[in-house]
Amino acid sequence: MGQIEWAMWANEQALASGLILITGGIVATAGQFTQWYFGAYSIAAGVFVCLLEYPRGKRAKGSTMERCGQRYMTAVVKLFGPLTRNYYIRAVLHLLLSVPAGFLLATILGTACLAIASGIYLLAAVRGEQWTPIEPASPREGGMAGRAHHQHRPSNPPPRPPAEARKKARATAGGSPRAAPRPTRVPVTDEVV
Amino acid sequence: MAVSWRSWLANEGVKHLCLLIWLSLNILLFWKTFLLYNQGPEYHYIHQMLGLGLCLSRASASVLNLNCSLILLPMCRTLLAYLRGSQKVPSRRTRRLLDKSRTFHITCGVTICIFSGVHVAAHLVNALNFSVNYSEDFLELNAARYRDEDPRRLLFMTVPGLTGVCMVVVLFLMITASTYAIRVSNYDIFWYTHNLFFIFYMLLMLHVSGDNYGNTTDIQLELYFIWVCRDIQSFCWFADLLCMLHNKLWHENRPDYVNIQLYLSQTDGIQKIIGEKYHALNSRLYIGRPRWKLLFDEIAKCNRGKTVGVFCCGPSSISKTLHKLSNQNNSYGTRFEYNKESFS
Numbered sequence: 001m002g003q004i005e006w007a008m009w010a011n012e013q014a015l016a017s018g019l020i021l022i023t024g025g026i027v028a029t030a031g032q033f034t035q036w037y038f039g040a041y042s043i044a045a046g047v048f049v050c051l052l053e054y055p056r057g058k059r060a061k062g063s064t065m066e067r068c069g070q071r072y073m074t075a076v077v078k079l080f081g082p083l084t085r086n087y088y089i090r091a092v093l094h095l096l097l098s099v100p101a102g103f104l105l106a107t108i109l110g111t112a113c114l115a116i117a118s119g120i121y122l123l124a125a126v127r128g129e130q131w132t133p134i135e136p137a138s139p140r141e142g143g144m145a146g147r148a149h150h151q152h153r154p155s156n157p158p159p160r161p162p163a164e165a166r167k168k169a170r171a172t173a174g175g176s177p178r179a180a181p182r183p184t185r186v187p188v189t190d191e192v193v
Numbered sequence: 194m195a196v197s198w199r200s201w202l203a204n205e206g207v208k209h210l211c212l213l214i215w216l217s218l219n220i221l222l223f224w225k226t227f228l229l230y231n232q233g234p235e236y237h238y239i240h241q242m243l244g245l246g247l248c249l250s251r252a253s254a255s256v257l258n259l260n261c262s263l264i265l266l267p268m269c270r271t272l273l274a275y276l277r278g279s280q281k282v283p284s285r286r287t288r289r290l291l292d293k294s295r296t297f298h299i300t301c302g303v304t305i306c307i308f309s310g311v312h313v314a315a316h317l318v319n320a321l322n323f324s325v326n327y328s329e330d331f332l333e334l335n336a337a338r339y340r341d342e343d344p345r346r347l348l349f350m351t352v353p354g355l356t357g358v359c360m361v362v363v364l365f366l367m368i369t370a371s372t373y374a375i376r377v378s379n380y381d382i383f384w385y386t387h388n389l390f391f392i393f394y395m396l397l398m399l400h401v402s403g404d405n406y407g408n409t410t411d412i413q414l415e416l417y418f419i420w421v422c423r424d425i426q427s428f429c430w431f432a433d434l435l436c437m438l439h440n441k442l443w444h445e446n447r448p449d450y451v452n453i454q455l456y457l458s459q460t461d462g463i464q465k466i467i468g469e470k471y472h473a474l475n476s477r478l479y480i481g482r483p484r485w486k487l488l489f490d491e492i493a494k495c496n497r498g499k500t501v502g503v504f505c506c507g508p509s510s511i512s513k514t515l516h517k518l519s520n521q522n523n524s525y526g527t528r529f530e531y532n533k534e535s536f537s
Contacts, residue, residue, distance in 0.1 A: 003379075003381075004379050004381050004382055005378065005379055006382075008374065008375060008378060008379060009369065009370055009375060009379065009382050012369040012370070012372055012374070012375060013365070013366075013369045016365065016368070016369050023310070023314075027314060027317075027318075031318070056374070059378060062378065064374075064378070065373070065374045065377065065378075105317050105320065105321065105345055105348065106314075106317055108345070108348075109313065109358075109361060112358075112361075112362060112365075113362075113365050116362070116365070116366070
C-alpha cells in the first residue's frame with residue numbers, strides 16, 4: 001500500500017465526475033426542471049473540471065501514460081504554478097465546486113463523485129504527492145516518452161528448456177549445440193495487463 | 194493486405210458469433226420490457242404518471258440484470274482452467290474462445306456502466322414526475338406521499354433509492370480504478386476496489402427487493418351496479434349521487450369504471466326518470482327483471498380467468514338465484530365469489 005500513488009486515481013475520478021456533472025447538467029437544463037440554473041452551473045463546472053484534470057500528472061516512479069493531446073492543456077495548467085501543483089488546493093477546489101450541484105436531483109450524483117475525488121486528492125496531498133507536468137520527450141527517445149519501459153538489457157540469457165529436451169535437441173541437431181541465444185538489440189517493452 | 198476469409202473465420206468467427214448472440218439477447222430483453230411497460234394494460238395508470246421514464250428505467254433494469262448475471266462467469270478462473278485442461282473442451286477453437294473471457298468481462302462491464310447511466314437518469318425523472326403528478330386517486334401507485342414532495346426524499350429514504358445511490362458510488366469507484374493507466378501503474382488500487390463487487394451484489398439484492406412500482410390490476414376494476422326497483426320514484430333517492438359519479442368518471446376519462454344498470458320490475462307502461470339532469474340514468478333504464486344468467490355470461494366473457502366479486506343486497510329470492518349462478522361453471526374460466534348482506 002505504501003507504493004500507491006493516489007493522485008492518479010483521484011485524477012481519473014475527477015475527470016469522470018466532470019463528465020457526470022456535464023451530463024446531469026444537460027438533463028436538468030434541457031428538462032427545464034425548477035431551479036434549472038443549477039444545471040447550467042453544473043455544465044460549466046463540469047467543463048472546467050474536465051479541462052483542469054485532463055493532463056495527467058507525472059508519476060514519481062516509472063513512466064506515465066499521457067492522455068491523447070494533453071500537452072496543450074499541460075501548458076495552460078502549468079501556468080498556474082503552485083495553484084495547480086498543490087493537491088490540497090485541488091481538494092478544496094473540487095469540494096467547493098461540487099456543493100452547488102448538490103441542490104438539484106439531476107446533478108447530485110456529480111456532487112457525490114466529485115466529493116469523493118476531492119477526498120482522494122486530500123489523501124494524495126497528505127502523502128506529499130504533487131502535480132508535475134509531463135514534459136515533451138527528447139529526440140533521443142524518439143518522442144515516445146510515455147510508451148516504452150526502458151529496461152537494462154538482461155545479463156542472463158533466457159531460461160533454457162529442461163535437460164532431456166536439451167539432450168534430444170543436441171542429438172537431432174547432430175552438430176555442436178547452439179550457445180545461449182544472443183542478446184537482442186531491441187529494447188524490451190513489457191505490456192502489463 | 195487482403196484478409197483471407199478462412200483465416201478470419203477461424204480466428205474471429207466464433208468470437209463474433211458469441212458477441213452477436215449476446216447483443217441480440219440484450220436488444221431483445223430491452224425491447225420486450227420496453228413494450229411491456231409501454232403497452233401492458235396492468236401498467237396503464239402508472240404509465241400515465243411516468244411516461245417514458247418508466248419504460249426506460251425498467252427496460253434498462255432488465256438489461257442490467259442480464260449483464261450482472263453474466264459478468265462474473267468469465268472471471269471464474271478455476272472453472273475456466275478446468276474446462277481448458279480437460280477432455281470436455283476438445284477443440285482448439287473453443288479453447289481460443291475461452292481466452293477471450295477477460296474481453297467479455299470488460300464488454301459486460303461497459304454495458305453495465307452505460308445502462309446504469311440510463312437507469313439512473315430515468316429514475317431521477319420518475320422521482321420528479323411522482324412528485325409533480327401526485328394525485329389523490331392513485332395513492333397506492335405513487336411512491337410520493339404528497340404533491341411536490343421533495344424527490345430527494347424519495348431518493349434517499351426508500352430502500353431502492355438508497356441502495357441505488359450506494360451502488361452508483363461503488364460502481365464509480367470500481368470503474369475509475371479499472372482504466373488501463375491505473376492497472377498499469379497502481380495495480381493495487383484496481384485489485385482492492387474491484388473486490389467491492391461483493392458489496393455491489395449485496396446492494397443489488399436489496400435494491401430489487403424494494404420494488405415500489407406496483408402494477409394496477411386492483412385499480413382496473415370495473416364495477417357493475419345493478420339495481421332492481423318496483424317503481425320509478427325509488428331511483429330518485431340516489432339519482433343525484435349516481436349522476437354525479439357518472440360525470441366524474443366521464444371527465445376523468447374512465448367512463449367504463451362503473452357500469453350502471455337500472456331495472457324496473459313492474460312493466461306497466463314506459464316510465465322515464467323525470468328531469469333533464471338524469472339523462473345518463475334514462476339511457477340505462479331497463480324495463481323488466483334482469484336476466485341474470487345472460488348478465489353473468491357477459492361479465493364472465495369480459496373477465497376471463499379472473500375472480501369477480503358478487504355483492505347482493507336484497508330479498509332472499511334474488512339472493513338464491515345469484516348464489517346458484519355464482520357456483521355454476523362457465524366456459525371462460527371466470528370465478529364468481531358470492532357475498533350477501535341485507536338490511537331488512
